[in-house]
Amino acid sequence: MKYMLLIYNRPGFLEELTEDERTALFGEVDAIMRELTESGELVGGQALADPAQTRTVRLRDGLPAVTDGPFLESREVFAGYIAVDCETPERAAEIAARWPDVRFGGAMEVRPIMDDAGTEM
Amino acid sequence: MSTGPSPEDLRALAPRVLGALARRHGQFDACEDAVQEALLAAATQWPAEGVPANSYGWLLTVATRRLTDQWRSESARRDREAAVAAEAERLAPAVDERPADADDTLTLLFLCCHPALTPSSQIALTLRAVGGLTTAEIARAFLVPEATMAQRISRAKQRIKASGARFEPPPPAERDRRLAAVLHALYLVFNEGYTASGGAELHRAELTAEALRLTRDLHRLLPGDGEVTGLLALMLLTDARRAARTAPGGALVPLAEQDRGRWDRAAIDEGLALIADALTWSPPGPYQLQAAIAAVHAEAPDAAATDWPQILALYRLLAHLAPNPMVTLNQAVAAAMVHGPQAGLDLLRPLEEDERTAGHHRLAAVRAHLLERAGDHAAARAAYREAARRTTSLPERRYLEAKASEGTR
Numbered sequence: 429m430k431y432m433l434l435i436y437n438r439p440g441f442l443e444e445l446t447e448d449e450r451t452a453l454f455g456e457v458d459a460i461m462r463e464l465t466e467s468g469e470l471v472g473g474q475a476l477a478d479p480a481q482t483r484t485v486r487l488r489d490g491l492p493a494v495t496d497g498p499f500l501e502s503r504e505v506f507a508g509y510i511a512v513d514c515e516t517p518e519r520a521a522e523i524a525a526r527w528p529d530v531r532f533g534g535a536m537e538v539r540p541i542m543d544d545a546g547t548e549m
Numbered sequence: 550m551s552t553g554p555s556p557e558d559l560r561a562l563a564p565r566v567l568g569a570l571a572r573r574h575g576q577f578d579a580c581e582d583a584v585q586e587a588l589l590a591a592a593t594q595w596p597a598e599g600v601p602a603n604s605y606g607w608l609l610t611v612a613t614r615r616l617t618d619q620w621r622s623e624s625a626r627r628d629r630e631a632a633v634a635a636e637a638e639r640l641a642p643a644v645d646e647r648p649a650d651a652d653d654t655l656t657l658l659f660l661c662c663h664p665a666l667t668p669s670s671q672i673a674l675t676l677r678a679v680g681g682l683t684t685a686e687i688a689r690a691f692l693v694p695e696a697t698m699a700q701r702i703s704r705a706k707q708r709i710k711a712s713g714a715r716f717e718p719p720p721p722a723e724r725d726r727r728l729a730a731v732l733h734a735l736y737l738v739f740n741e742g743y744t745a746s747g748g749a750e751l752h753r754a755e756l757t758a759e760a761l762r763l764t765r766d767l768h769r770l771l772p773g774d775g776e777v778t779g780l781l782a783l784m785l786l787t788d789a790r791r792a793a794r795t796a797p798g799g800a801l802v803p804l805a806e807q808d809r810g811r812w813d814r815a816a817i818d819e820g821l822a823l824i825a826d827a828l829t830w831s832p833p834g835p836y837q838l839q840a841a842i843a844a845v846h847a848e849a850p851d852a853a854a855t856d857w858p859q860i861l862a863l864y865r866l867l868a869h870l871a872p873n874p875m876v877t878l879n880q881a882v883a884a885a886m887v888h889g890p891q892a893g894l895d896l897l898r899p900l901e902e903d904e905r906t907a908g909h910h911r912l913a914a915v916r917a918h919l920l921e922r923a924g925d926h927a928a929a930r931a932a933y934r935e936a937a938r939r940t941t942s943l944p945e946r947r948y949l950e951a952k953a954s955e956g957t958r
Contacts (some may be wrong), residue, residue: 472694547942549948
């Protein structure tokens with residue numbers, strides 16, 4: 429079963445850490461990624477640029493219009509994801525629980541990825 | 550010079566070559582890598598240079614060379630060249646040696662479905678070592694990056710090695726349990742392919758053919774095993790419905806609404822003959838019973854002519870033999886067809902409290918279906934909506950959403 433682990437954090441929280449803390453944090457992420465690679469569970473992942481670089485497309489006067497800035501103004505923003513293929517949902521949650529952003533006031537969402545296959549009812 | 554071999558021909562040679570090497574040498578993980586490299590070499594060289602007269606011998610020679618190369622480079626580090634050269638002589642099987650085909654394939658299947666492995670690792674390793682598929686093909690079929698699949702396979706082999714398992718049949722006391730694991734892995738491969746809906750899913754759909762091919766092989770090796778026969782029959786009878794199970798555009802068509810003229814008669818006939826025969830000499834097991842149920846569906850000229858009392862009796866037997874909430878779910882559908890929707894809804898009640906099924910979309914979907922039949926359309930729509938929210942399958946969600954909005958517009 430494939431899951432996407434959505435990483436939410438507060439923009440700029442990294443800048444408030446000491447250099448050692450940042451190094452430790454990136455080390456933790458590397459370690460998790462290495463473990464997922466070695467276990468054959470890693471499907472993919474991407475980090476997103478700072479929300480300041482966001483452009484949002486919305487309908488205005490019946491036409492799509494592009495504006496600068498995110499769709500939702502919020503304290504926590506969607507910062508990236510990793511996709512995993514795990515044996516159980518518990519395992520996916522366990523991976524999320526270890527993601528360091530959680531310790532710094534962020535949150536992880538564990539969401540099943542939809543499958544193109546299906547059984548007729 | 551003939552044209553290139555079909556992938557099927559090449560794949561069929563894989564377990565024979567691997568068996569010969571592993572029997573000689575015992576180091577399953579290294580042998581498996583060597584055979585995989587030989588298969589890749591064949592896939593690139595044969596189309597250009599022609600298929601060698603003795604393709605088995607060619608693969609065995611190349612795989613042996615790869616194995617000795619690997620040994621040599623390892624031993625260079627340990628400065629043991631001489632010992633290795635002697636070992637290489639010893640382990641190189643004669644190319645004209647008759648392969649102990651049957652036993653080897655069986656031993657390989659047991660090894661790949663070793664209990665130390667998770668089901669997904671068992672499947673991946675079986676497809677590569679016995680099925681002769683490349684890592685790239687397996688990765689495409691399971692929609693993961695090739696590196697991920699390579700890692701999964703290599704880890705599976707490490708686990709087998711760490712478990713101390715050898716290239717030999719399991720002890721007699723374990724054999725039945727180990728065979729059940731093999732059948733389960735083949736069944737999962739089949740399902741993975743069967744539920745894929747074509748188009749972009751084509752690579753995945755090929756898994757059905759692979760599962761059938763491997764199960765046919767297994768049946769050829771163990772013709773006297775009723776469950777192996779049952780699984781083969783179940784796959785044939787299920788796969789026969791493939792063309793009718795999706796509408797153009799990929800929408801799922803429920804069994805009752807399928808155009809039975811599009812069912813594959815040849816597959817049905819073969820499946821029916823297999824299961825009818827097995828049930829005369831084998832004690833019934835779960836795969837045989839599921840095949841028997843599929844056979845009752847296959848024999849009905851249209852949905853209305855389905856012998857539901859027979860299906861209900863078979864599900865009761867199955868629930869007795871191999872109790873499982875998913876069996877109860879199907880039994881509830883059959884009970885509703887025989888005794889009316891309320892009888893089915895009554896059977897669902899314990900499942901609502903069973904943590905294995907309480908939140909499962911199939912339970913909500915069956916409840917919706919039975920409520921619909923009972924004429925409680927509002928409750929049916931709510932249950933269809935719940936099922937649609939719970940499924941992680943796009944075509945199922947589409948079907949369930951359509952059912953949820955039926956009659957509301």
